Amino acid sequence: MRDIQAHVAAKENSVCDMQTGKDVQTLSEQMEPIRFACPVCGDTFETRKEAKKCRDQPFDDGGLTVGTIVVVPDVWSSVYPSESPWVAFEVPADPDSDDHFDHVVQRTPYFVVTAIHGHKDRPHECVVTLATLVDDELCIGWNPATGAGHCSMFRIDGGKHCDVDIDLTYLETIKPYLANCNPSSQMREEAARLARLGISTGELL
Numbered sequence: 001m002r003d004i005q006a007h008v009a010a011k012e013n014s015v016c017d018m019q020t021g022k023d024v025q026t027l028s029e030q031m032e033p034i035r036f037a038c039p040v041c042g043d044t045f046e047t048r049k050e051a052k053k054c055r056d057q058p059f060d061d062g063g064l065t066v067g068t069i070v071v072v073p074d075v076w077s078s079v080y081p082s083e084s085p086w087v088a089f090e091v092p093a094d095p096d097s098d099d100h101f102d103h104v105v106q107r108t109p110y111f112v113v114t115a116i117h118g119h120k121d122r123p124h125e126c127v128v129t130l131a132t133l134v135d136d137e138l139c140i141g142w143n144p145a146t147g148a149g150h151c152s153m154f155r156i157d158g159g160k161h162c163d164v165d166i167d168l169t170y171l172e173t174i175k176p177y178l179a180n181c182n183p184s185s186q187m188r189e190e191a192a193r194l195a196r197l198g199i200s201t202g203e204l205l
Helices: 004-012 048-055 169-179 185-197
Strands: 069-071 087-091 106-118 126-132 139-144
Touching (some): 106 185
Antiparallel strands (some): 069 106, 087 106, 106 126, 126 139
């Protein structure tokens, strides 16, 4: 007599899509009451009112729109080419600093918002896809629209900043650099073209 359990276990350990025991697939219960689904996240509710309340949660887009140009200091690099039109500003090296990151020049890039969308796992959370050509190749990634939980984004048009630093010390540090941000016509045209194209991603910035 063959060892059935061994055969089943071997199959379960392969790449095969297989369920057994309590996990085995069955027919759906047709007598379950019909529920109402939120079209944003797919969660279901007993009443239309509950589903509507879930659907109507406001998105916090941070005041950003597709085409908004932002500076993202957390994505600085010392190897970005200084002549790139997508370099917003340089923070000079400070060899006397206790922070070893300060020992090299920090070139901070411009990004443009190319899409505003929901988080792939939390659809009610608004995120933005950002794009840059700072290193002469397209770099994209998503960031929370408010900056919360990841990278601060600073607008150069006088609009609301999406700063994760609640004490605003970060903004105070880079404010002099932001004041001198003046993207070239080349950068603005390339940013506008990327925004018109529309790009979104599920990869974090």
